[in-house]
Amino acid sequence: MILALVILPLVAGLAAFGLARSALRRGVLIGTAVAHAALTAACWASPPAPALAGWLALDAAGLLFLSITSGLFLVVSFYVVGYLGQEANRRATDPEEGFLFDNAPEAVFIGCLLLFLSAMTLVTVSQHFGLLWVAIEATTLASAPLIYFHRHHRSLEATWKYLLICSVGIALALLANFFLNVAAAPADSGGSSMVLSHLVASAPSLQTPWLKAACLLFFVGYGTKMGLAPLHTWLPDAHSEAPSAISALLSGAVLNCAFLGLVRMQQVCVAAGLGDFGRDVWLALGVVSLVVGAIFILGQTDYKRLLAYSSVENMGILAIGVGLGGAGAFGAMLHAVNHSLAKAMLFLLSGNILTRYRSKNISQVRGLLAVAPATGVLWMVGFLAITGTPPFGLFLSKFTILKAAFDGGHVWLAAFFLAFLAIIFIGMTTAFLGMAQGEPPKQTRRDRDLWWQLLPPAVLGLLVLWLGLAVPARLSGVLHQIASTLGGTQ
Amino acid sequence: MLTVNLILVLVVLTNLKLLGSSRLGASIRVVAAQGVVLGLLPILAHLHELSLRFALLAAGTIAIKGVVFPWLLFRAVREAEVTRQIEPYVGYVASLIAGVLALGVSFWMCTRLPLPEGIASPWLVPVSFFSIFAGLFLIVSRKRAVSQVLGFLVLENGIYTFGVGVTARTPLLVEAGVLLDVFVAVFVMGITIFHINREFDHIESDRLSTLKD
Numbered sequence: 080m081i082l083a084l085v086i087l088p089l090v091a092g093l094a095a096f097g098l099a100r101s102a103l104r105r106g107v108l109i110g111t112a113v114a115h116a117a118l119t120a121a122c123w124a125s126p127p128a129p130a131l132a133g134w135l136a137l138d139a140a141g142l143l144f145l146s147i148t149s150g151l152f153l154v155v156s157f158y159v160v161g162y163l164g165q166e167a168n169r170r171a172t173d174p175e176e177g178f179l180f181d182n183a184p185e186a187v188f189i190g191c192l193l194l195f196l197s198a199m200t201l202v203t204v205s206q207h208f209g210l211l212w213v214a215i216e217a218t219t220l221a222s223a224p225l226i227y228f229h230r231h232h233r234s235l236e237a238t239w240k241y242l243l244i245c246s247v248g249i250a251l252a253l254l255a256n257f258f259l260n261v262a263a264a265p266a267d268s269g270g271s272s273m274v275l276s277h278l279v280a281s282a283p284s285l286q287t288p289w290l291k292a293a294c295l296l297f298f299v300g301y302g303t304k305m306g307l308a309p310l311h312t313w314l315p316d317a318h319s320e321a322p323s324a325i326s327a328l329l330s331g332a333v334l335n336c337a338f339l340g341l342v343r344m345q346q347v348c349v350a351a352g353l354g355d356f357g358r359d360v361w362l363a364l365g366v367v368s369l370v371v372g373a374i375f376i377l378g379q380t381d382y383k384r385l386l387a388y389s390s391v392e393n394m395g396i397l398a399i400g401v402g403l404g405g406a407g408a409f410g411a412m413l414h415a416v417n418h419s420l421a422k423a424m425l426f427l428l429s430g431n432i433l434t435r436y437r438s439k440n441i442s443q444v445r446g447l448l449a450v451a452p453a454t455g456v457l458w459m460v461g462f463l464a465i466t467g468t469p470p471f472g473l474f475l476s477k478f479t480i481l482k483a484a485f486d487g488g489h490v491w492l493a494a495f496f497l498a499f500l501a502i503i504f505i506g507m508t509t510a511f512l513g514m515a516q517g518e519p520p521k522q523t524r525r526d527r528d529l530w531w532q533l534l535p536p537a538v539l540g541l542l543v544l545w546l547g548l549a550v551p552a553r554l555s556g557v558l559h560q561i562a563s564t565l566g567g568t569q
Numbered sequence: 570m571l572t573v574n575l576i577l578v579l580v581v582l583t584n585l586k587l588l589g590s591s592r593l594g595a596s597i598r599v600v601a602a603q604g605v606v607l608g609l610l611p612i613l614a615h616l617h618e619l620s621l622r623f624a625l626l627a628a629g630t631i632a633i634k635g636v637v638f639p640w641l642l643f644r645a646v647r648e649a650e651v652t653r654q655i656e657p658y659v660g661y662v663a664s665l666i667a668g669v670l671a672l673g674v675s676f677w678m679c680t681r682l683p684l685p686e687g688i689a690s691p692w693l694v695p696v697s698f699f700s701i702f703a704g705l706f707l708i709v710s711r712k713r714a715v716s717q718v719l720g721f722l723v724l725e726n727g728i729y730t731f732g733v734g735v736t737a738r739t740p741l742l743v744e745a746g747v748l749l750d751v752f753v754a755v756f757v758m759g760i761t762i763f764h765i766n767r768e769f770d771h772i773e774s775d776r777l778s779t780l781k782d
Contacts, residue, residue, distance in 0.1 A: 243717060
């Protein structure tokens with residue numbers, strides 16, 4: 080079952096490279112996405128057996144992030160099919176600088192997209208730290224060609240930064256893996272020492288200096304991929320230049336995969352009695368990310384970069400939640416789900432806006448509600464959701480983290496958290512309200528939105544709303560299970 | 570022990586050569602040579618417990634780092650018809666001085682960590698740290714995309730030195746996965762360099778500076 084989850088998109092992706100007819104390729108994409116989601120749903124019904132001698136297994140954290148990835152991919156794949164119907168295999172004019180460029184071949188795009196799903200699935204089911212590393216690096220490599228879909232110099236720059244910065248970061252995470260291996264060497268009993276459950280069980284006998292060094296390098300390595308400031312520099316470029324559906328997957332799924340890598344590390348740290356050491360680093364990185372996100376959101380002129388910096392901010396909130404531990408960790412996990420859904424929704428809508436206005440500049444986009452009422456309304460719903468306005472899910476998760484900060488006696492942190500959330504709210508309000516209202520430019524297209532432009536973001540919006548009204552008991556149980564492995568006062 | 574130390578000295582010297590070198594072709598050859606020398610490390614570091622696993626790892630490393638990567642990079646350089654200069658942000662003498670300082674810091678750092686028992690040479694850990702520092706320095710101080718890939722390879726070689734020399738128990742599947750990932754990474758980087766070349770008529774990554782806040 081677990082193997083099927085990884086192998087299905089892998090095989091489909093390799094096949095998509097060879098398929099000649101585009102209808103068939105798109106069919107394979109949708110079919111794989113549906114089958115993958117169905118398999119994931121089956122994992123909720125009955126927990127799958129571990130595979131490969133316990134190297135692949137689905138624990139609570141894996142199940143949560145697998146579900147986010149799979150669900151998001153399913154929704155986004157419908158958007159991608161509609162998008163490719165318009166964009167594939169044609170020359171296009173760059174909306175900002177007016178030159179002509181080609182798009183990447185559709186076979187490469189769909190093939191890489193499916194390989195990307197396979198790599199992300201492997202991240203969520205890996206229990207072995209080495210295999211986890213291989214999978215996270217694979218997500219970088221499979222997604223780089225996706226960012227370079229529009230073949231022009233800006234996307235090329237973004238792709239190069241993404242490849243180099245993330246590869247270097249993840250290379251340092253490999254060093255962290257070796258450090259972890261050295262830390263575990265005295266307690267080693269045959270090659271299983273890098274499996275999570277084994278590490279947690281033998282944690283008290285791990286060598287502390289090596290474990291601390293490994294922990295810091297994991298933060299640098301996977302923190303780069305997760306987009307924690309000050310290691311986030313690739314993130315706004317890649318998110319703003321990639322096709323919107325890819326931005327949605329990058330923000331909603333890839334950042335979470337790297338987050339999962341760090342969560343695994345924290346689980347080992349907690350078991351080894353270094354939970355406080357790890358939590359301090361989480362808090363520091365989280366606070367810096369919140370500040371950097373707020374600074375660049377204020378006065379941002381590009382709405383896709385605005386959403387990207389909002390991702391940096393939200394990754395900071397996740398880090399603060401885990402850093403608080405206990406109820407904060409519960410809130411962080413809930414926030415990961417909510418943020419994925421809301422941010423993917425907004426990125427998909429930003430694609431609609433970009434095709435209509437031919438500009439990524441916030442000041443060029445005016446009168447969205449008049450020109451495209453459906454996209455406009457959803458855009459405002461997304462704005463309310465991402466800023467954490469009730470009754471959306473993000474309100475609940477941010478509130479949980481805030482409450483954990485107060486309960487834990489971190490009054491200054493809580494005040495700081497609230498202040499920066501308020502600053503970010505102001506920055507986002509200025510941008511979003513300005514885009515929704517006003518007099519639209521004369522040459523703006525006024526035709527109606529297509530179903531594939533509206534349905535996927537609407538579904539995501541409904542899910543965020545649902546999570547704000549009631550967290551299902553099963554989900555809540557899984558979140559509690561994860562939080563209990565992350566330490567802190569429960 | 571002696572042969573392992575000899576390899577480590579060669580690694581240090583190749584790193585210093587890279588930091589001070591102004592020629593792209595020579596740098597690619599030096600990195601290839603470093604890859605081949607390091608390919609021998611898994612055999613020499615574990616002479617007493619030699620197995621098929623280490624032989625396979627050595628063969629794979631030498632083939633990929635000594636043959637495939639130089640071929641890929643020379644291709645990228647030739648098709649890009651770049652001038653042979655490396656064009657650093659930081660001068661060669663300053664780079665060398667930084668390199669020597671990094672070497673000192675690496676040896677100092679290792680006095681602070683409890684070294685694992687049964688390690689093939691006490692120099693393994695400091696030399697691997699030095700390669701990592703040198704690789705990072707090359708990435709940030711050189712303008713050309715190809716030079717940055719070379720820096721990435723030196724960084725990876727440093728991590729590999731640590732992995733092979735210090736941790737004996739990494740399973741083959743993971744090692745193969747790591748090697749595959751590095752291979753694909755350099756392959757994708759090579760393709761990207763080719764596109765950068767076509768787009769900009771030359772491959773200086775400092776031209777990649779449109780996107781910023």
